Amino acid sequence: AQSVTQPDIHITVSEGASLELRCNYSYGATPYLFWYVQSPGQGLQLLLKYFSGDTLVQGIKGFEAEFKRSQSSFNLRKPSVHWSDAAEYFCAGRSYSGGYQKVTFGTGTKLQVIP
Amino acid sequence: DAGVTQSPTHLIKTRGQQVTLRCSPKSGHDTVSWYQQALGQGPQFIFQYYEEEERQRGNFPDRFSGHQFPNYSSELNVNALLLGDSALYLCASSTTVAIEWARYGYTFGSGTRLTVV
Numbered sequence: 152a153q154s155v156t157q158p159d160i161h162i163t164v165s166e167g168a169s170l171e172l173r174c175n176y177s178y179g180a181t182p183y184l185f186w187y188v189q190s191p192g193q194g195l196q197l198l199l200k201y202f203s204g205d206t207l208v209q210g211i212k213g214f215e216a217e218f219k220r221s222q223s224s225f226n227l228r229k230p231s232v233h234w235s236d237a238a239e240y241f242c243a244g245r246s247y248s249g250g251y252q253k254v255t256f257g258t259g260t261k262l263q264v265i266p
Numbered sequence: 267d268a269g270v271t272q273s274p275t276h277l278i279k280t281r282g283q284q285v286t287l288r289c290s291p292k293s294g295h296d297t298v299s300w301y302q303q304a305l306g307q308g309p310q311f312i313f314q315y316y317e318e319e320e321r322q323r324g325n326f327p328d329r330f331s332g333h334q335f336p337n338y339s340s341e342l343n344v345n346a347l348l349l350g351d352s353a354l355y356l357c358a359s360s361t362t363v364a365i366e367w368a369r370y371g372y373t374f375g376s377g378t379r380l381t382v383v
Contacts, residue, residue, distance in 0.1 A: 185371060192354075193376055193377070194356060194374040194375050195356065195358075196374075197371060197372075200371055241308055241309070249322065251314060251316065251321040251322050252367070253299060253322055254299075254311075254358070254371070254372055255311060256309045257308055258307060259307070259308045
C-alpha cells in the first residue's frame with residue numbers, strides 16, 4: 152500500500168539546535184511528497200513539497216527536506232530551531248485511485264522546543 | 267483571496283445525533299476532500315468530491331456522507347454519532363488543473379472541532 156511512515160512520535164530539541172524529522176515512504180517511481188505543520192487546534196500549513204527535479208527542497212520558515220530514493224526517505228531539516236517551531240509535523244504523499252488523487256498522511260511527529 | 271472556510275469552528279453533539287459540517291473551498295478550486303483527525307493522530311481521509319459526486323472514499327462507514335454543491339462548496343454529514351467520532355474535521359480544497367495542483371497541492375481549512383458527549 153502507498154503510505155508514509157514517521158517513526159518518531161515525539162522529539163525534543165533545544166532552541167538554536169538543528170532539527171531532523173524522519174519520513175519514509177512507500178510509493179511508486181515518482182512520489183509526490185509533502186511536509187505540513189500544524190499548531191495546536193489549527194489546520195495544516197504546507198511547509199514544502201517534492202514532485203521532481205532537485206532532491207533538496209526549500210520551504211517556508213527556513214525548513215528544507217531531502218528526497219533520497221535509495222533510502223525511500225524524505226526527511227525534514229532545519230539548521231536552527233526557534234521556540235515558535237514547536238508544533239506537530241506531518242509527512243504526506245499523493246496517490247491516485249480511479250484517476251483521482253488524494254493525499255495520505257503519516258501519524259505525525261510532535262516537536263517540543265526547550266529554552 | 268480567501269482560503270478554505272469551515273463552519274462551525276466548534277460543535278458539541280450528543281451521542282446518536284446527526285451533524286452537518288460545511289466547507290467553502292479556495293477560489294478557483296473545484297475539488298473538496300474531507301479528513302478526520304482524532305486527538306494525537308494524523309488526518310485520515312474520509313472522502314473526496316468533484317463535480318458534485320463522491321470520487322474516492324476512505325475506510326469510513328456509511329454514517330459518513332457528503333455533498334458538493336454547484337458552487338463547489340461541500341458538506342460533511344455524520345449520522346448516529348458515536349463518542350469515537352469526536353475529532354477535528356478538516357476540509358482541503360484543490361484543483362484538477364495539473365499545473366496548479368503541482369504548484370499548490372491542497373489548501374486546508376482550520377477545521378471543525380466536533381465533540382460528542
